[in-house]
Amino acid sequence: MITLDQVSKSFQNNSGEFKAIDAVTFTIQDHERFGIIGESGAGKSTLLRFINALETPDEGAVMVDGKNIHQLNKSALRLYQKQVAMIFQEFNLLNNKTVEENIRLPLELHAYPETIPMETVLDFVGLRDKRGQYPKDLSGGQKQRVGIARALITRPKILLCDEPTSALDLGTTKEIVDVLKKAHDTFGMTIVLVTHELEVIKELCTRAAILENGMLTDVIKIEPPKNKKSYSSYRKRALEVLSHGSD
Amino acid sequence: MDPTDQLLSERIQEYAPRLMESLAESGIMMGFAIVAAIVFGLPLGTLLFLTASGKPMENSWLYQMANIFVNIVRSFPFLLLVIAMQPAIRLLYGRATGDPIAASFPMMLIAIVLYARFVEQSLLDVPRGVIETAQSMGATLPQLVWKFLYVEARSSLIIGFTTAFVSLISYSTIMGVVGGGGIGDFAIRYGYQRYETDVMYVAIIFIIIFVELIQKLGLNLARKIDKR
Numbered sequence: 517m518i519t520l521d522q523v524s525k526s527f528q529n530n531s532g533e534f535k536a537i538d539a540v541t542f543t544i545q546d547h548e549r550f551g552i553i554g555e556s557g558a559g560k561s562t563l564l565r566f567i568n569a570l571e572t573p574d575e576g577a578v579m580v581d582g583k584n585i586h587q588l589n590k591s592a593l594r595l596y597q598k599q600v601a602m603i604f605q606e607f608n609l610l611n612n613k614t615v616e617e618n619i620r621l622p623l624e625l626h627a628y629p630e631t632i633p634m635e636t637v638l639d640f641v642g643l644r645d646k647r648g649q650y651p652k653d654l655s656g657g658q659k660q661r662v663g664i665a666r667a668l669i670t671r672p673k674i675l676l677c678d679e680p681t682s683a684l685d686l687g688t689t690k691e692i693v694d695v696l697k698k699a700h701d702t703f704g705m706t707i708v709l710v711t712h713e714l715e716v717i718k719e720l721c722t723r724a725a726i727l728e729n730g731m732l733t734d735v736i737k738i739e740p741p742k743n744k745k746s747y748s749s750y751r752k753r754a755l756e757v758l759s760h761g762s763d
Numbered sequence: 764m765d766p767t768d769q770l771l772s773e774r775i776q777e778y779a780p781r782l783m784e785s786l787a788e789s790g791i792m793m794g795f796a797i798v799a800a801i802v803f804g805l806p807l808g809t810l811l812f813l814t815a816s817g818k819p820m821e822n823s824w825l826y827q828m829a830n831i832f833v834n835i836v837r838s839f840p841f842l843l844l845v846i847a848m849q850p851a852i853r854l855l856y857g858r859a860t861g862d863p864i865a866a867s868f869p870m871m872l873i874a875i876v877l878y879a880r881f882v883e884q885s886l887l888d889v890p891r892g893v894i895e896t897a898q899s900m901g902a903t904l905p906q907l908v909w910k911f912l913y914v915e916a917r918s919s920l921i922i923g924f925t926t927a928f929v930s931l932i933s934y935s936t937i938m939g940v941v942g943g944g945g946i947g948d949f950a951i952r953y954g955y956q957r958y959e960t961d962v963m964y965v966a967i968i969f970i971i972i973f974v975e976l977i978q979k980l981g982l983n984l985a986r987k988i989d990k991r
């Protein structure tokens with residue numbers, strides 16, 4: 517269980533100090549698929565980065581399984597961070613490493629108690645035939661699948677996703693959402709997903725927090741999509757917006 | 764007899780032993796400088812990068828110390844640096860003039876700061892997300908440096924090294940003033956002081972070929988390992 521308890525964080529900008537996160541409180545259950553939505557600059561990434569301690573709140577606490585993760589000593593923190601994986605909007609692959617080397621990277625840093633065999637994880641994300649290639653030869657969707665494989669290989673208990681589909685087109689977005697869903701069905705980790713794309717949240721998450729100017733306004737339960745087609749195709753969306761959309 | 768009346772080949776033969784000796788002296792100075800660049804310049808450049816504001820080891824005091832050191836050494840006119848270092852070299856090595864090892868000290872110092880700046884710049888060119896990713900995986904600082912930063916910066920680290928190397932060759936030609944010898948000293952002594960310009964041109968051609976070779980090698984290697 518992840519609990520953010522009255523967390524706040526200020527940053528410096530040109531006009532002085534401003535509160536990027538303002539007394540935010542919510543709880544995420546184990547195995548949940550939880551979304552954080554809000555416009556650009558709302559503080560979503562900062563909030564997500566509290567959970568793996570890349571960012572430290574000025575006030576408040578982030579409790580994971582009863583422990584305040586920002587008060588852990590160095591080795592305990594590392595032990596905790598090993599159980600938390602992250603995927604990124606810009607994929608963040610190492611360009612000088614092959615697909616397989618990228619996926620194996622976390623295993624080179626720490627010993628993990630339980631990992632997924634390389635073959636299995638490559639098949640899981642459908643990249644077996646790309647294993648020897650470099651990121652520059654992959655499409656955006658393929659790069660994100662490498663990112664997902666790199667996260668999954670360590671069997672994380674928590675998977676943090678920071679705008680994982682925001683650099684992708686609609687069809688590829690659906691692909692990635694499906695891979696993430698399949699990962700959740702198979703491994704059951706807690707997923708915390710940050711995005712401004714409402715459709716992605718609707719497809720993937722069961723609850724979501726709405727963030728506005730660093731403040732939490734709502735935590736809502738998400739209605740599961742009525743049928744598989746609810747995820748609108750590019751054509752459907754184009755027709756909606758361009759012909760009978762807003763006038 | 765006017766030396767230019769002799770056949771060039773004969774004259775080259777006559778000067779070959781002295782030329783070889785000069786090349787060996789250059790080799791010693793360059794060797795020390797290169798080792799210093801890698802052993803001290805690489806860590807110093809990495810320190811500059813890591814301790815800068817907003818970076819993983821942010822420490823403005825350390826950064827300022829390193830930065831000022833690099834700036835001072837770099838802004839010293841090299842000839843004055845060589846002369847200013849004489850007492851220190853005498854203290855460390857026993858003698859300050861007359862052999863290429865003594866002459867290597869200023870070469871090492873300039874090599875360190877020269878390469879440190881290249882290293883710092885190479886690391887600054889690594890995308891921000893790389894550090895974020897390393898941190899999200901709980902990487903230690905040495906892991907961040909070796910398994911992420913140097914991997915992504917490797918071809919630009921090599922190009923920087925090549926550029927530093929070429930500058931160092933140029934710096935090494937000055938070392939004759941403190942009796943360090945070397946191919947530059949050879950060229951100056953024969954060409955400028957004794958008006959044996961043909962010998963000087965032979966020496967210069969050696970230098971040019973060598974620089975070209977290093978540059979080609981460096982660029983080819985950098986290109987080969989760049990998968991971006």
Ligand SMILES: Nc1ncnc2c1ncn2[C@@H]1O[C@H](COP(=O)(O)OP(=O)(O)O)[C@@H](O)[C@H]1O
Nearest residue numbers: 527528536554555556557558559560561562563
């Ligand atoms: N390290 C930082 N230094 C200064 N300002 C920051 C920093 N990180 C985030 N911010 C600011 O905090 C606000 C929230 O950022 P972020 O959490 O990235 O928002 P989001 O992910 O919702 O777009 C933004 O105004 C951003 O510019």
Ligand SMILES: [Mg+2]
Nearest residue numbers: 560561562679
């Ligand atoms: Mg963001």
